[in-house]
Structures are given as C-alpha cells and as structure tokens.
Amino acid sequence: MKKQTAAITAVGGYVPDFVLSNKVLETMVDTNDEWITSRTGIKERRILKKENEGTSYLAIKAAEDLIKKSGVDPLEIDFVLVATATPDIPVASTAAYVASQIGAVNAFSYDLQAACSSFLFGMSTAASYIESGRYKKVLLIGADKMSSIIDYTDRTTCIIFGDGAGAALFEPNEEGLGLQDEYLRSDGIGRQFLKIDAGGSILPASEETIKNKRHFVYQDGKSVFKFAVSNMADVSALIMERNNLGHEDVQWLVPHQANKRIIDATANRMGVDRDKVMINIHKYGNTTSATLPLLLFDYEKQLKKGDNLIFAAFGGGFTWGSIYLKWAYNS
Numbered sequence: 001m002k003k004q005t006a007a008i009t010a011v012g013g014y015v016p017d018f019v020l021s022n023k024v025l026e027t028m029v030d031t032n033d034e035w036i037t038s039r040t041g042i043k044e045r046r047i048l049k050k051e052n053e054g055t056s057y058l059a060i061k062a063a064e065d066l067i068k069k070s071g072v073d074p075l076e077i078d079f080v081l082v083a084t085a086t087p088d089i090p091v092a093s094t095a096a097y098v099a100s101q102i103g104a105v106n107a108f109s110y111d112l113q114a115a116c117s118s119f120l121f122g123m124s125t126a127a128s129y130i131e132s133g134r135y136k137k138v139l140l141i142g143a144d145k146m147s148s149i150i151d152y153t154d155r156t157t158c159i160i161f162g163d164g165a166g167a168a169l170f171e172p173n174e175e176g177l178g179l180q181d182e183y184l185r186s187d188g189i190g191r192q193f194l195k196i197d198a199g200g201s202i203l204p205a206s207e208e209t210i211k212n213k214r215h216f217v218y219q220d221g222k223s224v225f226k227f228a229v230s231n232m233a234d235v236s237a238l239i240m241e242r243n244n245l246g247h248e249d250v251q252w253l254v255p256h257q258a259n260k261r262i263i264d265a266t267a268n269r270m271g272v273d274r275d276k277v278m279i280n281i282h283k284y285g286n287t288t289s290a291t292l293p294l295l296l297f298d299y300e301k302q303l304k305k306g307d308n309l310i311f312a313a314f315g316g317g318f319t320w321g322s323i324y325l326k327w328a329y330n331s
Contacts, residue, residue: 002174002176003174003176004130004131004133004172004173004174005127005130005131005172005173005174005176005177005178005179005180006126006127006128006129006130006131006138006170006171006172006173006178006179007170007171007172007173007177007178007179007326007328008168008169008170008178008296008325008327008328009070009169009170009171009328009329010066010069010070010072010168010169011066011166011167011168011169011293011296011297011300012062012063012064012065012066012067012068012069012070012166012167012297013062013065013164013165013166013167013290013293013294013296013297013298014058014061014062014065014164014165014166015046015162015163015164015165015284015287015294016046016047016048016049016050016058016163016164017046018046018047018048018049019044019045019046019047020044020045020046020047020162021043021044022036022037022042022043022044022159025158025159028152028153028158029152029153029154029155029158029159030155031155031159036159039259039261040159040160040259040260040261040281040285041259041260041261041263041279041281041282042159042160042260042281042282042285042286043282043283044162044282044283044284044285045161045162045163045284045285045286045287046162046163046164046284046285046287047147047162047163048145048147048163054086054087054088054089054094054145054148055082055084055086055087055088055094055143055144055145055148055165056088056094056097056098056101056143057145058143058144058145058163058164058165058290059082059084059094059098059141059143059165059167060098060101060102061165062141062143062165062166062167062290062293062297063080063098063102063139063141063167064102065167066139066167066168066169067102070169072137072169074102074103074104074105075103075104075105075106076106076136076137077099077104077106077107077137077138077139077169078106078107078108078129078135078136078137078138079107079108079109079126079129079135079137079138079139080095080098080099080102080104080107080108080109080138080139080141081095081109081110081111081112081122081125081126081138081139081140081141082094082095082098082109082110082111082112082141082142082143083111083112083113083114083118083119083121083122083140083141083142083143083289084111084112084113084118084142084143084144084288084289085113085115085116085118085144085146085149085288085289085316086144086145086146086148086149086288087111087113093109093110093111094111094143095109095110095111095141096109096110098141104139107139112125114186114315114317114319115194115288115315115316115317115319116256116258116286116288116289116291116313116314116315116316116319117184117256117313117314117315117317117319117320117321118142118288118289118315119140119142119166119289119290119291119292119293119313120184120256120292120311120312120313120321120322120323121184121319121321122140122142122289123140123168123170123179123182123292123311123323123325124179124182124184124323125140126138126140126168126170127170127178127179129170130170130171130172133172136171136172137169137170137171138169138170138171139167139168139169139170140167140168140169140170140293141165141166141167141168141293142165142166142167142288142289142290142291142292142293142294143164143165143166143289143290144163144164144165144287144288144289144290145163146161146162146163146217146286146287146288147161147162147163149196149215149216149217150216150217151213151216151217154216156219156221157216157217157218157219159285160258160259160285160286161217161285161286161287161288162284162285162286162287163287164284164287164290164294165287165290165293165294166290166292166293166294166295166296166297167293168293168296173328175328176326177305177306177326177327177328178325178326178328179323179324179325180243180324180325180326181239181242181243181323181324182239182321182322182323182324183235183238183239183242183321183322183323184319184320184321184323185231185235185319185320185321186317186318186319186320187317187318188317188318189318190224190227190316190317190318190319191316191317192220193219193220193223193224193227193316193318194217194218194219194220194224194315194316194317194318195217195218195316196214196215196216196217196218197209197214197215197218198210198214198215199215224316225259225261225262227314227318228258228259228262228314228320229261229262229265229266231314231318231320232255232256232262232265232266232312232313232314232320232322233265233266233268233269233270234269235312235320235321235322236253236255236266236269236270236310236312236322237269237270238322239310239322239323239324240270240310240324243324245308245310245324246271247270247271247272247273249308250270250272250276250308250309250310251276251303251304251307251308251309251327252276252277252278252299252303252307252308252309252310253266253267253270253272253276253277253278253309253310253312254278254292254295254296254309254310254311254312255267255277255278255311255312255313256286256291256292256312256313256314256315257279257280257281257284257285257286257287257291257294257295258281258286258291258314259281259286260279260281262314263277263279263281266312270310272310278295278298278299279295280294280295280298288315291313292311292313300331301331303327303330303331304327304330305327305328305329305330306326306327307326307327308324308325308326308327309324309325309326309327310322310323310324311323311324311325
C-alpha cells in the first residue's frame with residue numbers, strides 16, 4: 001500500500017477592488033513612491049471598503065472562487081481552516097461562519113493565528129488531517145483585513161499592508177505528490193517587535209488605549225527585518241539540503257510577501273534564479289495570512305504536475321518556517 005500524502009488540488013483567491021497606490025499614500029503621510037518602492041517593492045495594495053464586512057467576506061469570496069473553478073461539492077468538505085490575524089470578532093470563530101456561508105455544513109472548522117506564518121502553519125495542519133486518513137477534503141483559507149488594524153497616519157506600517165484572501169483544497173494523493181517535508185519554528189522573543197498592545201487579556205480596550213492608538217499594529221522595522229532575512233533564508237536552505245535538492249531541482253520559491261529585499265535574500269541563499277521566484281508584492285503589499293495562497297492563485301497557470309515548490313514565511317511572535325511541496329496537477 002502506497003503512502004498517502006496531502007496534495008493541493010485546487011486554489012482560489014480574492015482581492016478587493018479599491019487600489020491604494022503609493023501616489024495616494026503620498027497625500028496621506030510623509031512618504032513618496034520612490035522611497036516605498038526601493039525599500040519594500042510595493043507599488044499598490046488592495047483595501048476592503050465595504051461597510052460592516054470583515055475578514056470573513058474576503059475568505060468567503062476566495063473559497064467561492066475555488067469552489068466554482070474546481071467543481072468541488074461544499075457538502076463533501078470535511079474541515080475548513082481559516083488562517084488569519086484579523087478575525088471578524090473575538091471568541092466566535094471566523095472559520096465556522098465562513099464554512100456555513102459557503103455551504104460546507106458537514107465540516108468542522110476553526111481559526112489559526114501565527115501572524116504572517118499562519119497559512120504556512122495551516123498547510124502543516126491541513127496535511128496532517130489528510131495524512132491521518134480520517135479526512136478527505138480540507139479547505140485552507142488565508143485571509144486578512146489588515147486595513148482594520150493599521151494606523152494610516154503611521155508611515156512605517158501603512159505603506160506595507162493590504163487586504164486579501166486565498167484558498168487551497170487539500171486531498172489525499174498516492175502518487176508521491178503534495179507535502180513532502182516541513183521545518184516550522186517559533187521564538188517568543190519576537191513579541192516585543194511586532195504586535196498590537198491593546199485589546200487582549202493583558203490590556204483590555206479602554207478609553208485610554210483607544211486615544212493612544214494602541215489597537216493598531218506596532219512594528220520595530222529594523223529588528224523584524226533582521227530576524228526575517230536570516231531566518232527565512234536559513235529554513236529555506238535547510239529544507240533543500242535535507243531533501244537533497246539543488247537550485248536546479250526547485251521550480252518555484254513561494255515566499256511570504258513582506259519585503260522585496262527579504263525575498264531576494266532568501267532566493268540568493270537558495271541559489272534560485274529570479275524567474276523561479278513568485279512575486280506579487282508590488283500589486284498587493286503584505287496581505288499577511290493571504291500572501292502564500294494569493295501567489296498560488298496568481299501563478300496557478302504556470303504550475304505543472306510534479307513541480308517542486310519551496311514555501312517560506314516569517315511572522316510576528318516570532319513564527320517562521322519552510323515547506324517542500326510537489327505540485328499535483330496541470331491547470
């Protein structure tokens with residue numbers, strides 16, 4: 001009996017219509033297009049402007065796109081996992097609401113939060129459920145409405161983040177395709193460098209926390225950049241080494257879209273040519289949990305069955321890691 005692996009069999013994606021360009025940001029904060037582009041690689045980002053709609057709206061749209069393209073019956077989905085740092089509301093699961101809205105009423109569901117590594121960690125979770133043999137169809141969605149936690153008077157963060165969602169369906173595979181290996185890490189030292197101070201159990205919401213803007217993302221950019229560059233590159237090189245992969249064996253690097261310089265450093269460490277690196281940061285900015293699935297969404301037509309993909313991400317906490325996956329279908 002062949003070993004059962006977990007393969008991605010379909011992808012979907014969604015970004016809002018509203019485009020927040022660097023030129024528009026120039027009118028909002030003290031910055032300019034050249035400065036943003038040279039330091040981050042970002043030209044535009046998408047913002048969800050619909051009133052009373054949150055991360056679930058983005059996730060539902062991405063899931064519906066996947067369902068429409070693949071023809072999968074929502075009733076056959078066993079598990080819906082939403083990777084997000086911006087759930088709709090505290091306590092109540094965003095994933096449970098998303099599952100109900102897309103008709104996956106036979107699925108159980110929950111949220112996973114590991115900042116920008118959420119989708120990467122979610123891939124490991126989805127694959128584990130499939131490999132257990134107990135579930136056949138796992139829908140993993142990465143979605144974030146980052147605009148809901150960004151201070152648009154803070155030029156250090158408002159230039160970076162955008163809103164979006166991507167989805168991937170995991171199913172059993174007996175051809176040796178799908179997830180091959182993973183190396184996932186975390187270090188609590190990172191909590192001080194990338195965070196939202198208020199709104200949790202340590203510092204509940206109050207008039208003072210709102211007045212002092214402590215419900216917005218704070219980032220020590222230099223420290224985060226330093227940790228991200230070294231760690232994303234290290235784990236990507238390690239996953240190649242322990243699977244005996246040379247740069248010529250890797251068809252695609254699928255890196256978290258936080259900063260073009262971090263992406264370049266990771267590719268250099270791996271020895272991967274630029275034409276093998278998936279990039280859409282210029283269009284969407286950093287969509288946090290949605291970056292990796294949105295790359296698959298954008299590049300799906302270029303992927304071929306058997307392609308070796310190396311995923312890499314780094315997020316607040318700190319969380320980071322790399323996953324080696326063999327692509328399972330020709331689009």
